[in-house]
Amino acid sequence: xxxxxxxxxxxxxxxxxxxxxxxxxxxxxxxxxxxxxPPAALARGARPDPYHVWLSEIMLQQTTVEAVxxxxxxFVARWPDVEALAAADTQAVMKAWAGLGYYxxxxxxxxxxxxxxxxxxxxxxxxxxxLRALPGIGAYTAAAxxxxxxxxxxxxxxxxxxxxxxxxxALRTPLPAAKPAIRRFVERATPQARPGDFxxxxxxxxxxxxxPRRPACVLCPLRxxxxxxxxxxxxxxxxxxxxxxxxxxxxxxFVARxADGAILLRRRPxxxxxxxxxxxPSSAWTARQDGATGAEAAPFAADWRPAGxxxxxxxxxxxxxxxxxxxxxxxxxxxxxxxxxxDELPGEALPTVMKKAxxxxxxxxxxxxxxxTARSA
Numbered sequence: 001x002x003x004x005x006x007x008x009x010x011x012x013x014x015x016x017x018x019x020x021x022x023x024x025x026x027x028x029x030x031x032x033x034x035x036x037x038p039p040a041a042l043a044r045g046a047r048p049d050p051y052h053v054w055l056s057e058i059m060l061q062q063t064t065v066e067a068v069x070x071x072x073x074x075f076v077a078r079w080p081d082v083e084a085l086a087a088a089d090t091q092a093v094m095k096a097w098a099g100l101g102y103y104x105x106x107x108x109x110x111x112x113x114x115x116x117x118x119x120x121x122x123x124x125x126x127x128x129x130x131l132r133a134l135p136g137i138g139a140y141t142a143a144a145x146x147x148x149x150x151x152x153x154x155x156x157x158x159x160x161x162x163x164x165x166x167x168x169x170a171l172r173t174p175l176p177a178a179k180p181a182i183r184r185f186v187e188r189a190t191p192q193a194r195p196g197d198f199x200x201x202x203x204x205x206x207x208x209x210x211x212p213r214r215p216a217c218v219l220c221p222l223r224x225x226x227x228x229x230x231x232x233x234x235x236x237x238x239x240x241x242x243x244x245x246x247x248x249x250x251x252x253x254f255v256a257r258x259a260d261g262a263i264l265l266r267r268r269p270x271x272x273x274x275x276x277x278x279x280x281p282s283s284a285w286t287a288r289q290d291g292a293t294g295a296e297a298a299p300f301a302a303d304w305r306p307a308g309x310x311x312x313x314x315x316x317x318x319x320x321x322x323x324x325x326x327x328x329x330x331x332x333x334x335x336x337x338x339x340x341x342x343d344e345l346p347g348e349a350l351p352t353v354m355k356k357a358x359x360x361x362x363x364x365x366x367x368x369x370x371x372x373t374a375r376s377a
Contacts, residue, residue: 012169014189015225019198023191025221026201031208033065035072039197048196050124050149051082057141058109062102065207071100082124085110086117094276094349103274103351108136126150148196155187156199160206165189166238167210170227174239182238210234246313251285252293252322253310253354255361256302259329262339263358263365265348273314278348280357281337285319293322300334302326307361312353319353325361 027039035056037048055075059068075096079085085093090110097106112135116124124145125131131142143154157165162175165182173181191198209216215235217223228234256264265278283297295304304324312319333339340348346368350358355366 012171012185012227014185015168015222018168018189018222018225019191021221022201022205023194023197026197026204029204029208030200031065031204034069034076036200042194042197048149050126050145052076053145053149054082054112054124054137054141055109057144058105058136059100061105061141063100067100071097081122082113083117083122085113088113090276091349095347098277098349099352101352103277105136107270107275111135112137124149127152128154144199147190147199151194151196153190153192153195154199155183155190156202157183157186158203160203160210161186161199162238163212164202164206164210164222167215167228167234168222168226170231170234171238174241176241178238246316246318247287248318248320249285249287250293250320250322252283252295252297252324253279253357254281254298254304255307255323255325255358256281256328257325257362258331258339259327261342261365263345263362264328264333264337265340265350266337274351274353276349277351277354278340279350279354282321282357287317295324298324302328310353310356310360312356321353321357323357323360 030036030039032038033056035052037046042048056068056072059072059075075085078096079088088110093110094103094106097103097109100106115134116122125133126146126149128139128142128146131137131145132139137145140156140158143156144158146152146154147156157179162179162182165171165185166175166178169181169185171178171181186202189198205220205222209220213235217226217229217234220226223229226234228237258264264280266281268274268277268279270276281299283293295306298304304326307323307325310321310323312321342365345358346366350366358365
């Protein structure tokens with residue numbers, strides 16, 4: 001193995017003046033985000049709210065900024081501080097989170113709020129080590145909160161920062177093996193002054209200029225020091241190791257609708273995938289070719305009719321669900337289930353895969369109805 005192929009290779013030193021150039025660019029071109037305290041406000045003595053920083057960072061994990069904006073605003077309006085979130089009903093939090101995905105984040109969010117309120121007097125720890133001791137906060141999130149909320153010189157490395165660093169270094173080691181070299185580069189580049197703004201500046205550069213495809217190198221404040229640009233086309237960087245194919249699991253989902261339009265739901269176990277979320281009755285999800293994917297797996301007898309098939313991709317596997325639909329006259333829900341009325345269903349804590357299943361059987365059922373505001377002439 002050559003030195004260039006090793007993840008332990010000594011990374012290139014950050015360019016002299018990198019932090020100053022990036023911060024000057026950020027002062028002029030930073031994104032206006034609802035959870036962010038702008039540089040001008042910081043200069044006047046304003047301080048970021050650690051609750052807002054923490055909430056946004058948890059929401060932004062594997063989720064786009066645009067998708068998070070609406071959820072963040074709704075959460076802050078409903079639970080304006082960590083004590084309010086700690087006191088909230090767990091199912092209310094899960095319902096508010098529905099659609100953001102990766103639902104263990106919502107469970108950890110509630111657990112973290114409860115711990116901060118109960119054991120830290122409603123104040124987040126101000127060090128990476130203290131933050132990492134909280135539920136749902138890993139190395140990246142701890143560094144981001146420490147830098148942005150508490151002005152600690154922590155190395156904040158997300159996907160955008162990885163791309164910027166790999167291109168500046170012209171790093172040929174593929175991800176994930178390149179991560180240690182990238183981290184050392186970012187640690188050396190992070191300034192003692194304004195580390196939070198530096199972290200956000202690097203993220204913004206990756207999100208708006210040093211993009212995955214067709215980077216706008218001509219607009220980049222670091223273009224004169226970018227080894228990737230100097231050696232040719234930086235777009236392929238960072239290189240990525242091939243991903244293994246996701247295994248396929250199969251199952252069946254059963255959408256029962258009552259005469260008044262209510263849909264039968266149940267709650268998934270608290271622990272495990274999609275823990276605590278709502279779902280229509282379903283069979284087990286199995287990789288076996290002979291797994292239960294037919295009407296014989298239905299939770300109760302009814303005139304189950306095939307409604308088609310839906311697919312969904314999770315992090316570690318792909319899922320294929322055969323969907324069955326039945327119109328039922330029963331008024332009482334089976335044990336462990338409940339009937340969700342048409343005006344309540346859009347607010348249920350349904351993960352995306354279950355919304356797909358319901359929509360396959362009853363189109364439009366999970367969509368929130370808009371009030372009719374038309375006036376007669």
